[in-house]
Every structure is written in structure tokens, then in C-alpha cells.
Amino acid sequence: MSAALIFGLLFALMLTGMPISISLGLTVLTFLFTMTEVPIESVGLKLFSGLDNFGIMAIPFFILAGTFLTRGGVARRMIAFTTSLVGHLPGGLGLAGVAACAMFAAISGSSVATVVAIGSIMMPAMVEYGYPRRFGVGVISTSGALGILVPPSIILVLYGVSTNTSIGALFMAGIVPGVLLALMLAAVTWFVAWRNDYPRMKRATLSQQFKAFRESLWGLLLIGIVLGGIYGGIFTPTEAAAVAAVYAFIITVFVYKELKLVEVPKVLLQAASMSSMLLYIITNAVLFSFLMTHEQIPQAMAAWIVDKHFSIWMFLLVVNVILLLAGNVMDPSSILLIMAPILFPLATKLGVNPVHLGVLMIVNTEVGLCHPPVGLNLYIASSIAKMGISEITIAVLPWLCAMLVFLGLITYVPEISLWLPRLLGMI
Amino acid sequence: MLLRILDRLEEIIIASLMGAATLITFIAVAHRFLVDVPVLYPYLFQINLAWSQELCIYMFIWMAKFGAAYGVRTGIHVGVDVLINRLNDRWRKGVILFGLFGGVVFTAIVGTMGAKFVYELMYTDQTSPDLEIPSWIVYACIPLGSYLMCFRFIQVMWAYFWTGELPHHDASHVDDIEVSPKAPIALGEA
Numbered sequence: 022m023s024a025a026l027i028f029g030l031l032f033a034l035m036l037t038g039m040p041i042s043i044s045l046g047l048t049v050l051t052f053l054f055t056m057t058e059v060p061i062e063s064v065g066l067k068l069f070s071g072l073d074n075f076g077i078m079a080i081p082f083f084i085l086a087g088t089f090l091t092r093g094g095v096a097r098r099m100i101a102f103t104t105s106l107v108g109h110l111p112g113g114l115g116l117a118g119v120a121a122c123a124m125f126a127a128i129s130g131s132s133v134a135t136v137v138a139i140g141s142i143m144m145p146a147m148v149e150y151g152y153p154r155r156f157g158v159g160v161i162s163t164s165g166a167l168g169i170l171v172p173p174s175i176i177l178v179l180y181g182v183s184t185n186t187s188i189g190a191l192f193m194a195g196i197v198p199g200v201l202l203a204l205m206l207a208a209v210t211w212f213v214a215w216r217n218d219y220p221r222m223k224r225a226t227l228s229q230q231f232k233a234f235r236e237s238l239w240g241l242l243l244i245g246i247v248l249g250g251i252y253g254g255i256f257t258p259t260e261a262a263a264v265a266a267v268y269a270f271i272i273t274v275f276v277y278k279e280l281k282l283v284e285v286p287k288v289l290l291q292a293a294s295m296s297s298m299l300l301y302i303i304t305n306a307v308l309f310s311f312l313m314t315h316e317q318i319p320q321a322m323a324a325w326i327v328d329k330h331f332s333i334w335m336f337l338l339v340v341n342v343i344l345l346l347a348g349n350v351m352d353p354s355s356i357l358l359i360m361a362p363i364l365f366p367l368a369t370k371l372g373v374n375p376v377h378l379g380v381l382m383i384v385n386t387e388v389g390l391c392h393p394p395v396g397l398n399l400y401i402a403s404s405i406a407k408m409g410i411s412e413i414t415i416a417v418l419p420w421l422c423a424m425l426v427f428l429g430l431i432t433y434v435p436e437i438s439l440w441l442p443r444l445l446g447m448i
Numbered sequence: 449m450l451l452r453i454l455d456r457l458e459e460i461i462i463a464s465l466m467g468a469a470t471l472i473t474f475i476a477v478a479h480r481f482l483v484d485v486p487v488l489y490p491y492l493f494q495i496n497l498a499w500s501q502e503l504c505i506y507m508f509i510w511m512a513k514f515g516a517a518y519g520v521r522t523g524i525h526v527g528v529d530v531l532i533n534r535l536n537d538r539w540r541k542g543v544i545l546f547g548l549f550g551g552v553v554f555t556a557i558v559g560t561m562g563a564k565f566v567y568e569l570m571y572t573d574q575t576s577p578d579l580e581i582p583s584w585i586v587y588a589c590i591p592l593g594s595y596l597m598c599f600r601f602i603q604v605m606w607a608y609f610w611t612g613e614l615p616h617h618d619a620s621h622v623d624d625i626e627v628s629p630k631a632p633i634a635l636g637e638a
Contacts, residue, residue: 036530036532037532037543037547038529038532038544038547039527039546039551040547041528042525043525043550043551044527046554047550061561062561064558064561065561065564065565066565068558069586069590072505072508075505078504260473260477264477266470267474285467286463289464289467290459290463293465293515294462294518294519295524296466296508296511296515297462297511297513297514297516297519300511300515304512350530351528352526355526394530395530
């Protein structure tokens with residue numbers, strides 16, 4: 022009963038176009054005021070204590086690192102490197118785009134940053150080399166979604182923080198699925214290009230390849246710092262993020278010299294404002310999950326599921342449907358913050374591994390990023406390529422289908438996500 | 449004039465908190481490694497940076513509260529606009545005003561609750577665990593940030609009521625990133 026009320030109120034408020042954070046907060050306040058005896062003052066305290074966690078602080082650091090990297094020549098050099106490797110294959114620039122997205126995803130934690138960084142260079146380049154505009158947009162806007170699957174990922178941090186799952190284990194769990202998705206997207210790219218006989222690049226010589234590798238080395242090193250540091254136990258994820266931010270600052274300002282020192286405050290402001298928006302949703306999502314726990318809603322749902330003898334198979338199917346539907350109205354971070362505290366107790370009750378659930382949720386939100394009405398990647402691609410949303414929606418279809426197949430694999434073959442962290446002894 | 453100073457101050461506060469928190473955490477990490485270097489050990493050993501984590505968290509919480517207010521002004525807080533985009537103009541305006549009003553109400557309530565909380569804390573000698581600053585100073589960001597945010601919501605609502613303009617954050621448009629007109633890929637050119 023109270024569950025219906027809470028969700029009804031939340032949906033009603035959200036549909037007015039009110040910021041999601043405010044709808045969450047108002048729902049909690051209204052419910053606590055009218056239906057419970059909970060001292061309302063405790064809410065004020067929660068607004069602070071909800072953020073009082075060093076793990077969460079990885080988010081602003083990764084956002085800052087991403088903001089620096091988007092400005093710098095890191096993406097350009099990565100593209101040159103991947104082009105030298107695979108440019109001569111059918112759909113060469115497309116394949117290079119997928120690979121560059123995967124690489125950039127491994128140093129940045131957001132898919133928006135990935136699409137902006139790779140897309141703004143790759144899409145015009147592809148048009149210039151005679152690829153249809155649609156092809157480039159399809160490749161980049163879907164591959165950009167790798168940004169939140171391949172570690173580091175801001176969304177994985179959100180999941181880890183809101184369910185108390187090890188962020189290190191989640192990061193390792195994202196690697197194999199990330200590579201697999203990149204390969205699947207590359208396969209689609211190759212097939213589309215091969216059928217339509219799109220242009221190829223001239224094969225690069227070994228020395229050209231080496232030169233491109235050396236130039237992109239500074240960016241590639243960051244992958245080692247973040248993942249190696251976390252896995253080797255040298256850094257906590259938050260420390261790794263802070264180091265990544267400082268490192269990104271140094272390479273963009275002093276090594277590649279793509280950003281002047283006087284422009285740094287602007288980058289800081291931009292990163293701070295993006296982080297604050299996310300942190301504000303987090304505080305309100307903490308309030309919301311406090312209300313959920315207080316009303317024992319996840320427990321009631323779990324009892325119901327066990328009572329009805331739901332198999333894991335059915336449960337995961339339902340989770341996918343709910344998340345895909347949510348992907349039609351919300352962005353990945355809001356979906357994660359609202360749904361994770363609800364789904365997590367259910368999943369553990371049924372024996373689903375928390376790390377597997379995390380990867381599954383990420384892949385679902387990735388699909389949401391690549392189709393309308395709220396697919397952020399499409400909007401970014403549309404503004405870079407100057408194409409309408411409806412045209413882009415058709416353009417991404419082949420890749421979107423591959424993503425749905427991938428989602429099925431991730432859902433029903435948990436080993437894809439769990440193999441690596443298990444091998445490393447992290448779960 | 450006063451408003452312009454407030455705007456500027458807001459920006460300076462959040463940008464410098466972002467930068468400072470990053471530097472402090474980086475220095476703490478660097479310190480942890482450099483202290484193992486024998487030559488540096490005698491100098492670095494005396495420096496205790498255990499408080500850095502707490503300070504970083506507090507700085508980010510302060511940044512988040514003020515940054516959220518800044519975000520209202522720049523329209524970065526996203527909502528679900530699937531439904532309201534389908535409404536006719538008059539309904540749309542009403543619903544959006546209601547949504548903004550929700551923001552005003554929520555931030556006002558939270559600000560007041562926070563103010564009460566901080567006021568009560570002022571009469572205790574509770575301090576933060578590592579830095580030992582009085583707790584009420586640390587928590588002061590809740591009322592300050594929320595009231596500022598409330599003010600921003602009122603501002604946006606007022607402007608929208610008269611002009612019909614909402615601040616709009618375009619995630620796809622990043623300042624200074626120009627879409628390169630010429631392909632920068634030098635390799636493998638046919």
C-alpha cells in the first residue's frame with residue numbers, strides 16, 4: 022500500500038518535469054510528514070551524512086579527469102593510433118572509432134565525455150573520407166556508451182556506493198563485458214561497411230604504427246595508473262580518481278599543451294557543476310532509499326518473490342524490462358540511484374551475485390542512452406553531426422540490435438562479468 | 449550589481465573547492481609514497497595528513513550544496529520532460545511553474561530544517577573527528593546551500609513567468625570544443 026503511494030507520488034512529481042532530485046526529496050518529505058512518526062529533523066541530517074563517504078568522492082574526481090581529457094589532444098592521438106592499426110580493414114575508420122571509444126572509455130568514466138571527445142573528431146573525419154554521415158553517427162553514439170561499462174565508470178561507482186559492493190571488484194567485472202561489447206559493435210561495423218563497400222584507408226607501416234602508439238602513450242598510461250593502481254592495492258578507487266585528475270591536468274596543460282593555464286578555472290567550474298548535480302541526486306536518493314528501508318518495501322517485495330517461487334531466470338527478465346522502460350524516461354545515474362537499493366535486496370535473496378547485478382544494470386542503462394526519447398548519446402551525436410534525432414534513431418538501429426543481444430548474454434551468462442574478478446580473487 | 453557579485457562568488461567558491469580538494473587528496477597520496485623514500489623520510493615523517501580525507505569530503509559536500517544552487521541557475525538539473533513536451537503551451541507553462549515551485553518548497557523546508565539543526569548544534573561542543581572543527585560550521589552548508597538554491601529557484605521561476613525562458617543546459621555543447629572541420633588523421637591517407 023505505502024509502496025504504491027510512494028511510487029505514485031514520485032511518478033506524478035517526476036512527470037511535471039521537476040528535477041529528479043527534487044521529486045525524490047519532495048516524495049520523501051510528503052510521505053514522512055503525513056504518514057509516519059519519523060522526526061522530520063532526521064532528514065536534515067541525512068542530507069549531510071548521505072554524502073559523508075570517501076567512496077562517493079571518486080565521482081567528482083573522475084568527472085574532473087574526464088573534463089580535462091575531453092579538452093585535450095588525448096582523444097585525437099588515440100584515434101590516430103587505432104586508425105593506424107585497423108584503418109585498412111573494411112569500414113576502417115568506423116572500426117578505429119569503436120576502438121578509440123573503448124580506449125577513451127578506459128580513462129574516462131562517462132559516456133557523454135566519450136561521445137564528445139571521440140565523436141567531435143571522428144564523425145567529421147569519416148564524412149571527409151567518404152563515409153555516409155549515418156554510418157559515423159551510428160558507430161560513435163553506440164560505442165560511446167562503452168564509457169560507463171569499461172572501468173573507470175562513474176555509474177559503477179554509484180552502484181558500488183549505494184549497495185556497498187566493492188568498487189574495485191565492479192571495475193574489474195566491467196572489463197570483459199566492455200571488450201566483448203566493443204568486439205560486437207566492431208563486428209556490426211565491419212559487416213555494414215563490407216556490404217556497402219565503404220572506403221578503406223591505406224595500410225599504415227609498422228614505423229607509423231609505432232609512432233602513433235608513442236604519441237598516444239601518455240593517455241594509455243592513465244589506464245595502467247587507474248586499473249593497475251586499484252587492482253594492485255596501491256590506491257583506493259577514490260585516490261586513483263584524484264591521481265587521474267591531476268595526471269589529466271598535467272598532460273593536457275603541460276605535455277600536449279591543448280589547454281592554457283588561464284582556462285583551467287573554467288574546466289574546474291564545469292566539472293564542479295556537473296559533480297554537484299550528481300551529488301545532489303545522490304543525497305536525495307539516499308533519502309529515498311531511507312524511506313524505502315523504513316517502510317520495509319524491498320523486504321516485502323523479496324518476501325513476495327520468494328513466496329511466488331520466482332526463478333532467477335524470470336526475475337532477471339523482469340529486471341531487464343523494468344530497467345529498459347526506465348531508460349525511456351531517465352538518465353543512467355538516476356536509474357541506478359533509484360533502482361539499485363530496491364533491486365539489490367531482491368537479487369541477493371534470490372542468489373544473484375551483486376557484481377553481476379551491477380554490470381547488468383549498467384548495460385541496461387547503456388541501451389537507454391542510445392535510443393530516444395532521452396538517449397543522451399543521440400542528442401550529442403545529433404548536435405555534432407547536425408542530423409535530426411529521428412534520422413539518427415534509424416542510423417543506430419544495427420548497433421542497437423547488437424547491444425540488445427549483448428544484454429541477453431550479460432543477463433544469462435553471469436560468468437562474463439564474474440570471471441575476471443573471481444580470477445583475481447576479488448569476489 | 450549585488451546579484452552579479454553573488455553569481456561570481458558562487459562560481460569562485462565551487463571551482464576553488466573542486467581544485468583544492470583534488471590537490472589535497474593528491475598530496476596525501478603522494479605523501480604516502482614519498483615517505484617510503486629513505487632520503488625524504490626524516491622530512492615527511494613528521495607531517496601527518498590523516499585529516500585530508502575528512503577535509504576532502506567536507507569540501508566536496510560544500511561544493512555540492514553550492515554547486516546545486518549554481519546548477520539551478522544554469523539549468524543542469526535534469527527532469528523528465530517526455531510528458532510536458534506534449535502539452536499545449538498554457539498547460540505546459542502551468543506544469544513547469546508547478547515543478548519550479550516544488551523546488552522552492554523543498555529547498556525552503558530543507559534549509560529551515562538545516563538551520564534549526566545547526567542552531568541546536570551551536571550550543572554543544574561537538575566537533576568533527578579528525579579536523580576538530582565545530583560541527584555546526586561543517587553542517588552550516590545545509591541551510592546556506594539550500595536557501596541559496598531556494599533563491600535561485602525563485603529567480604528562475606520569476607524569469608520564466610515573465611519571459612517564458614528557462615535556463616537550458618546543453619550537455620552536447622561543450623565550450624571551446626570545436627568540431628574539427630578537417631580530419632586530423634594523418635595516418636594511412638589514401
